[in-house]
Amino acid sequence: MREELEINIPEISEGEIIDVPEILPLMAIRDIVLFPSMVVPLFVGRPKSLKAIEEALNKDKLIALSTQKNSRIENPKPEDLYKIGTIGLILKTFNISENRLKVVVQVLSRVEIKEFLQTDPYFKVKIEPCKEKEPEIITPEIEALIRTVKENIEKLLALKGTLNSEISAVIESIEEPGRLADLITIYLKLKVKQAQNLLETLDGVERLKTISKILLQEIEITTLQNKIQAEAQEEIGRSQREYFLREQLRAIKRELGEFEDIESEIEELRKKIKKAKMPKQVEKEALKQLNRLEFMHPDSSEAAVIRNYLEWLIELPWKKSTKDILDLKHVKKVLDKDHYNLEKVKDRILEFLAVKKINPKAKGAIICFVGPPGVGKTSLGRSIAEALGRKFVRAALGGIKDEAEIRGHRRTYVGALPGRIIQGIKQAGVNNPVFLLDEIDKLCSDFHGDPAAALLEVLDPEQNKEFVDHYLDVPFDLSKVLFIATANMTEPIPKVLLDRMEVIYLSGYTFKEKLEIAKRHLLPKLLKDHGLKKKLLKISDKVILKIIEEYTFESGVRELERKLATICRKIARKLAEGEKGPFEITEENLTEYLGPPEYIEELKQEKDEIGVATGLAWTPNGGEVLYVEAVTMPGKGNLILTGHLGDIMKESAQAALSYIRSRHKELQLRPDFYTKYDIHVHVPSGAIPKDGPSAGVTIATAMISALTQKPVSKDYAMTGEITLRGKVLPVGGIKEKSLAALRKGIKKVLIPYKNAKDLEDIPKDLREQIEFIFISHLDEVIKLVIKN
Template identity: 60%
Template sequence: MGLWSDMDIDDNFIITDDAGGQQTIEIPDELPLMALRDVIVFPSMVVPLFVGREASVAAVNEALRSNRLIFLTAQKDPAEETPDRDDFYHLGVAAAIIRTLQLPDGRLKILAQALIKGEILEFLQEEPYIRVRIRPIKEEEPGEITVEIEALIRNVKEQAEKLFALKGVFSPEIGAVLNNLYEPGRLADMVASNLKLKPADAQNLLAVADPVERLKVVNDLLARELEVTTVQAKIQSEAKEEMTKTQREYFLREQLNAIKRELGEIDDRTEELSELRKKVIEARMPPDAEEDALKQIGRLESMHPDASEASIIRTYLDWLIELPWSRSTNDKLDVARAQKVLDEDHYDLEKVKERIIEYIAVRKLNRSVKGPILCFVGPPGVGKTSLGRSVARALGRKFVRVSLGGVRDEAEIRGHRRTYIGALPGRIIQGIKRAGTNNPVFMMDEVDKIGTDFRGDPAAALLEVLDPEQNNTFFDHYIDLPFDLSRVLFVLTANVTDSIPSALLDRLELIRLSGYTTDEKAAIARRYLLPRQIKEHGLKKDTLDIPDTTLMKIIEEYTREAGLRELERQIAAVCRKAARRIAEGEKGPFKVTALSLSRYLGIPPYQPELAQEESQVGVATGLAWTPFGGEVLRIEATLMKGKGGLTLTGLLGEVMKESAQAALSFARSRAESLGIDPQTFENKDIHIHVPAGAIPKDGPSAGITLTTALVSALTDRPVDKDVAMTGEITLRGRVLPIGGLKEKALAALRAGISRVVIPEGNLKDLEEIPRHIRKKITFHVVKYMDEVLKIAIKQDVDKNEKKRDKT
């Protein structure tokens, strides 16, 4: 590390000579030049230099004969022995020779103090030494030290101290020099000279004229050097500690083994291997697995205990031993008990309960029957996951749940091969181990959310798991032995089936769970949600009274969902308000009425669907399905003067736009029978609009509604306000079946509509609608569009009503 002087930068410089005296000198324009190899000297630096080349010795002697000043600059190629004027950097420093020492080999050793930067203007002579004319470059320090510059100076000082301390070169003298430097330029030069920069990088830094900019560059270089040095020191320390620890443990272990052998005690290693063999036998593995396990123990016996592969084999053997190869739970095959358990945990859901009871009945008659692969499909919050737990409780089995949402790596299902560091079995084998039995109820949540990327297709890996004909020999990459999954009852959940691959979907027995009706939600809230929230919030049963009318208001005006999650959150909000009132000193009980509900939950975010006040021309009522239940859809059509154009608005999807085109084609093809003037299609523009324009809408089930609204506008006859409809239309006027009939019927009932037109193909779906709902709605089953128009469009229109419609 170079030394640094604490002199003032001025036109004159004070230096100390060999005798210890001080003298003031002035920098002349002409100086002898000494070339440096791989060394860049910065101003104010005191540096020792070895002088060996004849030209350099002559230049030093000339400086000593005159004013002891010499110009130091680096040569571009350090290997060049006789550099000419093109081989030098033109920027260097003027330095004063403080001390000299003659070495035995004829070389000189000098101690030079750099004074000021200078630039070579002209080469005056080259023999016997190089003499140059220079221009001293006086650095202008910033007049005012701003907050930013002060922060930069402090940061550089702190980082420099850390770096010098890490390198072991920090001393009180260096600390004193750093603390006394407040000029950005001098501080930058001082730190840069100790960073061991490449000559080209150091020369570029020397060329930066502005001292603050130079300090910023040094700050960046210092930060990088500090980071590298810190990592280097950490690596060296860890390597040394690990080596010392390993050697110490090895010697202690060898000494311990020698002492035990002398005393005749049993070797721990031998005892450990014997224990492993005993556990393998007790695990009652299949013959192939047991043979492989004993083979691995033999390999472990021949290895050094500290070998890296030994720990891998031990971990593998632990997995083989802990897997429940032959451990299973006894099924509780009491049908009446199972029915009671399912009814206790869930309200309604008769289809699911019936399927589980059937499985228990078959299992009671045939113990060797393979477990079905059930998939519960339904909107969020309807109880799919909790239903899996209920199934396990009804059967008396262990319950294991894994979430497949976002899984993109095939190894998550099949595991990693043991050759990889940190390898583990897949989620299937991990779940079986966690259950501790080979016949648990195994739930795979969110199977429709599985992804695919460069690491493989997890859905394809599930094909073997979820096939009763193949999963009795399931191979996990880590276990690498067949494991029987045929006794496992797999239960999957999904919100939709569109994203599930067809090959996987073919292996699943789909059980669809539709959304709950308002009455069902009220019953579930009364029986399950409200008692649970009252208990969780530390309330007593008689502290909070929520009548049925209030529950219905919460359901209709504060939630809009197919499931129950938002409803439970709203009930929890009411319980929190009551808990706060009790904590503040009020005494119950508290009764939440429909009128006081807004004080607990605020303004209702939703309003129930309202029926139209009157029948109108060109306005038809359709029914739509959403993941949150059914919705009423108003479709409007109107005519304007034009040239037969069709305009569609309301953020419609491609399928719905095509349905509108099909509706127009149907109306044009039946114009004569419908009483429509054919010239209307040439002289009028048609505009079809579906309100709630910010909400995307798509699907074919609005086909007959679009057609009804269009025909109503073309014939100038109103659509009956008490009729809602759903169905897909063809160009021939056929009405095709649709999905989600139960949810759509509930939406019509909420809107106060008592008549619903449905396709003939959906007649069988009426069985899914509860009997008490079917009694409140009249369903018109149709096969052709003509039947829809006879039901929906009023044939006899009062003149006053017609006039009112036009206005």
């Protein structure tokens, strides 16, 4: 038996009194709890229920009704039924089918099942009427409760749209709290357990209070439900209106012949997709998006996104590539024309081409040029592209902190675009350009992601053949691209990224190299840029060298180019004012063009001095000579360090002092010398920050000289890191340091034994001018440079 299909409004009347027998047949009902005064149709199909109905009809048409605790049980037992139920009077029966009845029952009152007398072929039970409690006097509180409940049930029915005058009349006619509560349950969607609790509440006032709370919840839920339905209806109405308007617009455009343009655009895009020679996977995705576009309104925002996406896929060079110039002699000639020296770099490019010539399927190389500013790293990338006959693309990575700049944004974002890698490939128009990643050491990272991590896939020949940009969401082959990165230092580059690149170091230029670069490249270019003829300017090698030495201080040639550009501008002005050339630049009139010298060389050490040692240092601008000074004075063993020194340099001084204390006997110092004196170590040019371990040998030598009161030979310059045991460890920048010594006229240079391999980087003609002395222990230095 299932719950009613409809619940009729009971006719509340004082009707005749029906005598209820003590023993009645019982029918189990599911999914519904019946309350007194209901008139409800029940559908009966279970054999036990049909037998109970038959028994009731044969007698006085009365039947006990009890709800199952679990509606899924098909053949319930007595313990599966609630003990409090109701008595129903069978008003009508209808045969629906052979074994199915529709029974209309009027519920009379609550009863308690005292005992099950039989369970087969139907339930027969002994019952006892429940004593319901109604108030003897209607107090103002009860009256207020009754009125509130009546108002709320009418409000609820009005919200549901089921309120009419008949229902209002029935509700208004009831004054007993219990009967009113029973009636209102007809209009509430109660769960079985909740309804059963109400049925078992025999106090009418308490029952009505519970109903009042449930009513308030129902009103709130129904109000929200109506609001949601209204909003949904409004949205549907708006969408339908827009649909009809669009269809009308399409019809108008079709009549005007404009709609044919959209269809022709789709067909044109289809032809372009076929012509683009995309990989099968990419072409499949492009055609899928084109099919979506075909069924969209052309003016919608999503259609614009798909159109842009398809244009990117079509314009990318999936199969287009340039043919490499594999003539090694021609390539070398182009590289030599554009850049002076840089033999290591040129050799590496020629090796790459040689491999490509023998094995055309060789993967693209990943090269990283590391060197100080102005040495030609970026222009070298452009020359390589020209020499190979490839297209050149440059992406400046300085300051990029968003991973999406490399990998692109997903198409769900407004204004999304592919990353710089795919943009560069599209700009080149071929899939094998020379791609320069400029300033790779200047990448940043924050909460947007780490762009250096995104580059790991780009710069790995094993992975970049299937590089996936977030915007494209399909793989693109980058393995044919020759990636060249540039950096000033390797320290800021993550180790995993550095490991994927072949690092080629570009050291600073010597004076001779700068002179050649100025004559071969800078001056011809500047004369052309300023509209000057070659015969108008006469400048000797000696004057150019003077500009290099006294007006520039750099490893590269940018500052030199600016100074030569200043001379060209002043000549251009003189010509514009009516003067006639040619104009000769001499050492005497150089100040007229460039002003007084900007970099005056420090005074050279003229004699051997106590406590002064000549050291060599490396800076981003090249090598430099440092005169480390040390003095002793009466004190308590304090070590004073000045000259804007960094932590590592200070630690080198501490290590030097500890070494001297451990070797006081060999140095002929008193065991307690460090308690009698304060030692002050100073490095001149105090405004310039200095750091690094390579001054360890120099500091130790100056301190030993000051303590032993023996002078240091001015003919030697030195570099090297020391340990507490006096061992000399290798350092970097040997070429730059050696050139700095040569500029000062120092011909003897002490370098760590393990740095002997670095001498190959120094040009042969300069190497022959310097006597390199290899040292492995500080004792060797003392014997050489400290005079007795």
